[in-house]
Amino acid sequence: RVIHKVLFFPDAQVSCPRQSQPGGCKMRRCKFTHDTTSLSQLKQYLCSAKNTLDLCVYTISCLDLAKTVVELHQKGVVVRILTDKEQMEQTGSQVWYFRSEGIQVRHDNSPYFMHHKFAIIDNSLLINGSFNWTRQAITGNSENLLVTNSRRIVRPYTQEFQRLWDAYEPG
Amino acid sequence: RVIHKVLFFPDAQVSCPRQSQPGGCKMRRCKFTHDTTSLSQLKQYLCSAKNTLDLCVYTISCLDLAKTVVELHQKGVVVRILTDKEQMEQTGSQVWYFRSEGIQVRHDNSPYFMHHKFAIIDNSLLINGSFNWTRQAITGNSENLLVTNSRRIVRPYTQEFQRLWDAYEPG
Ligand SMILES: [Zn+2]
Ligand SMILES: [Zn+2]
Secondary structure, three states: OOOEEEEEEOOOOOEOOOOOOOOOOOOOOOOOEOOOOHHHHHHHHHHOOOOEEEEEEOOEOOHHHHHHHHHHHHOOOEEEEEEOHHHHOOOOOOHHHHHHOOOEEEEOOOOOOEOOEEEEEOOOEEEEEOOOEOHHHHHOOEEEEEEEOOHHHHHHHHHHHHHHHHHOOOO | OOOEEEEEEOOOOOEOOOOOOOOOOOOOOOOOEOOOOHHHHHHHHHHOOOOEEEEEEOOEOOHHHHHHHHHHHHOOOEEEEEEOHHHHOOOOOOHHHHHHOOOEEEEOOOOOOEOOEEEEEOOOEEEEEOOOEOHHHHHOOEEEEEEEOOHHHHHHHHHHHHHHHHHOOOO
8 A cells, every 4th residue: 555645743732642542541531632633643653563663863852752662662663763962962852761661772973963854664664854753843843744655765764774773883 | 757866965075066057167176076966966956947946944044055046036936935933033044145036935923943844846846854954954964855756745745835835924
């Protein structure tokens, strides 16, 4: 099945983080939305991962997205994360959480930015755009993410991810 | 002809800005490269515009790219630019240059980021990714731009550009 989908942000409402739990959200008066949002669609694509999830994202601070990634790791999906060194060191970065769960996280070694914002699911689905994994990107900024499984588009990104992964091997 | 191309940055060398001039670069000992780079390919795609160029980019400070856009405008290509209000007000922004040449530039009205980094050529070719139009993005950062003429991908972006353009109509 051909996938070409574009997700635009900001979401008008905050997507309920409990929806993706088994049984869904049980709050009687949930203040978050249960409607489809760009965030809920992004999470659905991430959760479609069966084997591997490669993240190459400048800054990752959103807890909802971080938990989604950790849950995939706990289910046995092989997760690899590349991020920016200076952003990693900011308050709010979820890298400490990923590492405490045993997920491999590598980073560049330069003052320049590891500025990519892409994810690759099962080496076959690319999610790429302007969107950093922050709360402001979800509900504040104008952002885009393109989702595609076109092999001619995905393949250069899987190659670039591997190149950077090997280049950023820790000491 | 189907176009699916990915440009990665940083470029190892600075692309010669004079190459695209009529007759090319005439410097005897040009210190820039005349080889193909991601920047030179980006400029080639931009220069393929015959009718319209819509830019929706968070920050635009690179003079080489700005001149490329102004030259298209001078040739009669209809250029529309959407950018971020706070970034526009930074030293180095090329917005003053665009406006002095008669190019329409609009911006958001919020402290949140107009964070897109996409361009649409002739309503049919999309260039989109992590790449802001700055010198650091060309020769310093790890960045990507996806170039595609797939209608299913381009169309949501042309619609989003028009929506933002109308929303950001000045006063
Ligand atoms: Zn809920
Ligand atoms: Zn030269």
